[in-house]
Structures are given as structure tokens and as C-alpha cells.
Amino acid sequence: MANPLSAVPSPFLVRMGGRAFFGSCVWDGLGILAMLQAGGTLETSCSCCGERMSIDVRDGRAQPTEGIVQFAIPAKRWWENIVFTWKTMLLFRGEEHIDRWCSQWGQPLGATLAIEQAWRLAAAWYGNKMAPDWRRAGIAETEALLEGLGLGGALWSLRGELRSPVSARVPTRHAGGVRHEAVSLAACGPALSGWLRAVPIHPGRQ
Numbered sequence: 001m002a003n004p005l006s007a008v009p010s011p012f013l014v015r016m017g018g019r020a021f022f023g024s025c026v027w028d029g030l031g032i033l034a035m036l037q038a039g040g041t042l043e044t045s046c047s048c049c050g051e052r053m054s055i056d057v058r059d060g061r062a063q064p065t066e067g068i069v070q071f072a073i074p075a076k077r078w079w080e081n082i083v084f085t086w087k088t089m090l091l092f093r094g095e096e097h098i099d100r101w102c103s104q105w106g107q108p109l110g111a112t113l114a115i116e117q118a119w120r121l122a123a124a125w126y127g128n129k130m131a132p133d134w135r136r137a138g139i140a141e142t143e144a145l146l147e148g149l150g151l152g153g154a155l156w157s158l159r160g161e162l163r164s165p166v167s168a169r170v171p172t173r174h175a176g177g178v179r180h181e182a183v184s185l186a187a188c189g190p191a192l193s194g195w196l197r198a199v200p201i202h203p204g205r206q
């Protein structure tokens with residue numbers, strides 16, 4: 001992985017002109033559009049029910065604005081297991097779809113963002129990543145970025161003690177439906193890698 005790009009197929013397909021890319025999560029899908037600074041479409045589906053969804057980015061704006069993004073894992077825990085975290089940064093058709101997903105996977109409600117807000121986060125995070133002088137932001141800089149986007153509170157905090165381990169249940173999804181898998185947290189990385197290799201993704205299928 002080279003954020004926001006994924007070298008393996010994922011449920012987050014970005015089409016830009018004649019090119020296609022995979023992102024590791026909904027945020028990274030939007031991040032590809034932000035990084036390459038060109039219009040395009042993120043093709044994905046509701047992570048609850050598999051209903052096809054897409055987000056168009058034109059002229060620096062994301063459309064439509066229907067749908068809600070949820071980040072289930074608190075920001076300061078993202079890098080405990082980034083593969084698991086990516087699998088929980090998802091797009092949903094509405095609040096009831098998020099509630100159903102949380103109930104299904106035993107996750108508390110995470111941070112929710114409107115599409116436009118998620119796009120602004122992607123643009124702020126990845127918009128300059130192709131610049132020759134790009135460098136990874138430090139904690140203070142990242143906090144300022146999040147605050148500037150109105151993203152505050154415990155779920156966005158980057159400081160403080162970690163508490164219980166991240167859930168061991170891993171949601172997996174592929175074109176056309178949801179597949180349930182339960183694996184130990186330690187096995188998340190290999191299990192998901194295997195899943196990603198095995199899942200048939202058909203970029204050309206409509």
C-alpha cells in the first residue's frame with residue numbers, strides 16, 4: 001500500500017478518465033481523487049447491504065451528498081492495525097445502515113461524516129501529496145487540520161492512553177454481498193491479505 005493507493009483490489013474503485021485505481025477505504029478512494037487533482041468517480045457500495053453507491057468529484061466538489069461515511073476506530077488507534085482500520089472506514093446509505101453494521105460487527109458507533117465533509121478531509125489530507133516537498137504531518141499539524149475541518153472529540157483525538165484491544169471481528173465485503181469472517185486480531189493482516197487476493201473484482205462490470 002502507498003496511501004491512498006492500494007496495490008491490491010478493494011471495494012473502492014476510482015475511475016478518472018481512462019485510468020482506474022483502488023483505494024484502501026472510502027477515505028483513500030476520495031484521497032486518490034484529491035491527490036491526482038482531477039475529476040472522477042469513486043465506485044463502491046453500502047457497507048451494510050451492498051447497494052451500489054458512487055461519489056462523483058467534479059470541479060473540486062463531491063456529489064452527490066447522499067450517504068454517510070463512518071470511521072469506526074478512534075483516530076489514535078488507527079495504526080494499531082491499519083489494515084483492520086481501513087476495513088472499518090466505510091460508506092453507508094444512511095444512519096440505519098450504520099446502526100445495522102455496528103450491531104452486526106459488535107462495534108460502537110464511530111465518527112460519522114457527511115460526504116462533503118469526508119471529501120474535505122481527503123482533500124486536506126492528500127491534496128498536496130504529489131508535491132515534491134510533501135512530508136508526513138506531525139501530531140500538532142494533524143490536530144490543526146482536523147480542528148479546521150470541525151473534527152473534534154474523543155474519536156478524533158490523537159493523544160491519550162489506549163484502552164481495550166480493537167475488535168477481533170473483521171467485516172469483509174465483496175461485490176454483490178457481505179461475507180462474514182471472524183478471525184483473531186493478530187491474524188487480521190494475513191487473513192485480509194488472503195481475502196483481498198481471493199476476491200474477484202470486476203472493474204468493468206456495471
Ligand SMILES: [Zn+2]
Binds near residue numbers: 046047048051093
Ligand atoms: Zn446498506
